[in-house]
Amino acid sequence: MPKGRIIKALSGFYYVESDNQIYQCKARGKFRKRDQKLLVGDFCEFSYEEGSDGYILSLSSRKNELVRPPICNVDQALLVFSAKEPDFSSILLDRFLIMIEAFDIDPIICVSKMDLSQKDEIENQLRPYQKAGYKVIYVSSKDKIGLEEVKKILKDKVTVITGQSGVGKSSLLNALDIHLNIDTNQISKALGRGKHTTRHVELIKMYGGYVGDTPGFSSLELTQEPLELAKAYHDFRELSHSCKFRGCLHDSEPYCAVKEAVEVGKISKERYDHYLMFLKEVKENKEKKYG
Ligand code: GDP
Ligand code: ZN
Numbered sequence: 001m002p003k004g005r006i007i008k009a010l011s012g013f014y015y016v017e018s019d020n021q022i023y024q025c026k027a028r029g030k031f032r033k034r035d036q037k038l039l040v041g042d043f044c045e046f047s048y049e050e051g052s053d054g055y056i057l058s059l060s061s062r063k064n065e066l067v068r069p070p071i072c073n074v075d076q077a078l079l080v081f082s083a084k085e086p087d088f089s090s091i092l093l094d095r096f097l098i099m100i101e102a103f104d105i106d107p108i109i110c111v112s113k114m115d116l117s118q119k120d121e122i123e124n125q126l127r128p129y130q131k132a133g134y135k136v137i138y139v140s141s142k143d144k145i146g147l148e149e150v151k152k153i154l155k156d157k158v159t160v161i162t163g164q165s166g167v168g169k170s171s172l173l174n175a176l177d178i179h180l181n182i183d184t185n186q187i188s189k190a191l192g193r194g195k196h197t198t199r200h201v202e203l204i205k206m207y208g209g210y211v212g213d214t215p216g217f218s219s220l221e222l223t224q225e226p227l228e229l230a231k232a233y234h235d236f237r238e239l240s241h242s243c244k245f246r247g248c249l250h251d252s253e254p255y256c257a258v259k260e261a262v263e264v265g266k267i268s269k270e271r272y273d274h275y276l277m278f279l280k281e282v283k284e285n286k287e288k289k290y291g
Contacts, residue, residue, distance in 0.1 A: 001045040001057065005073075007210065009040050010200040014056055016046055025054035039065065040201045041072040041158060041212070064104040066160070069201050071212045073158060076106040078150070080163035080172065083117035083138075088125060094274045095220045096162070097134075102224055102232040105160070108135045108153055112168040115140040128268035132235050141168055141175035150176060157209040169214070222282050229282050233275065235267060251279060 004018030016023045025046050027038050038044075038056060048054035062072040077100045081093055093109065100107045109129055111122060119138075126136045137153070139146035150172070153159070161169055203210035222229060230249050231237050236258050240248055244255035250272075261267040 001047060003043065003045055006038060006040050006042045006044060006056075007205075008200065008202040009038070010202075013053070014038055016044060016054065016056065018046075023048050023054045025056050027056050031056075037070075039070050039072040040203055041074065043073065066103060066105075069212065069214075071158075071160065071201060071203070074103075074105050074160055074212065075157040075209075076108055076153070076159050078110050078153065078159055078161045079107050080110045080112050080161065080167045080169050082113040082167040083111050083122045084113055085116060086164065086166060088117075088122060090125060090270060091274055091277075092164070092220070093129070094271065094278070095222070098222060098224075098229065098232045098278065099220065100162075101234060102228065108137065110150065110163075110172075111136065111138045112172060113140060113142070114138045114145055115143045128271055131268065132271060139172060141171040144175060147175055151207055154207045154209050154211065156207075158203065158212060159209060160212045160214065162214050173211075221285070222278055223285065224282060225286070226279055226282050229275075229278060235261075236275070249279060251276065 002018050002023075004016040004023065006014045007017045007022070008015040012026065014025045014027060016025050023046065025048070030036075031038060036059075038059065039062075042062065043060040044056045045058045046054045046056045064074055065072040066074060079093070079096050079100065081088055081096075088111070097107050109126065111126065114122070122138075130136050135153075137146055137149050139150060141147075161173070163169055201212075203212050224232065226249055227247055230240070236250060239257040239261055240250070242257035243250070243253065245253050248256055248258075250256050250258035258267065258272070262269055262272045
C-alpha cells in the first residue's frame, strides 16, 4: 500500500502527497462509523487506481493536534513578535509560549521589525528566553535581515506561523520570496484571511517543508488545569523531577527545584513571576467554573 501525508482537506476530499505526487482521495466509511476524524497533517496508507479517486485506509498515530486550524503532526510554531509597533511584551510572549507548548509544539521566537529597534535593548529582553532554551531569531522584512535564517528553520519541517495581527507575518512571508513557491491568494489563506466561504485547510509546500494555517487562538485566556500550566514550561517540567512533591506547582511548596533555580538565577525571575501570575489566573478560572 502506498503511504503519504494528507496536505489538504476540501469538500469531502483529502489530498494526499506521496513521492511528490498529489492523490485525490476519499475516506473509507469505517472512519465515519468510528467517528474518527482525518486531519491535514495525518500520515496515512491509501489505495489508488489510475483514473479514479483513491481511498484512505488507515492513519498513523499523531504526535500533536491543533484544534483551530485542525492540523496535526506540526513540528514547530514560528512565533512572530515585533520589536516595535506594537512594542515587544514579554508577558504576551509568555502567554503565547504556554499555548504552543501545551500543544506539544516547539516554539521558535521570531522578533520582527528589527529596523525599528535598538538591537542591544531588544536582545537583552530576549536573553532570558535563549537561556531558557528557546531559539530566537531577529528579522526585518523591510531591510531583509534574518531571512536566510527563517528559510533554514522552515526547511523540511511542518511549521505554523502565529502572532498578534500587525506584527508583520504577511510581510515576512512576502519577503521570503514566497511567490516563487505559492501565489498571493494562498498567502492570504495561509494567514487565515481568505475571503472564501468554504474554509479549507491546507499545508503549503515551502523549502522542502510545509507552512500551515495560522493558529487562531480565539483568546489568549489560559484554560488549562494548574498542573498542565506548570507542565507547559519545558524547563520547569524537567526540573520538577527534583521537586520534593509530585505534582509540585512550584508555588508555596517546600523543597521546590524550580524555586531553587530561580534563586540561583538559572530561571529568570521575570519568567517565574509571570508563571505565578498565570497560575493564579488558571486557579481563579477553575473556581469560577466549578464554584
Ligand atoms: P500581520 O498582520 O502580522 O500579517 O502584519 P503585516 O505584515 O500586515 O504588517 C503590519 C504592518 O507592519 C504593516 O504596515 C507593515 O508595513 C509593517 N511591517 C511589517 N514588517 C516590517 C518590518 O520589517 N519593518 C517595518 N518598519 N515595518 C514592517
Ligand atoms: Zn516545584
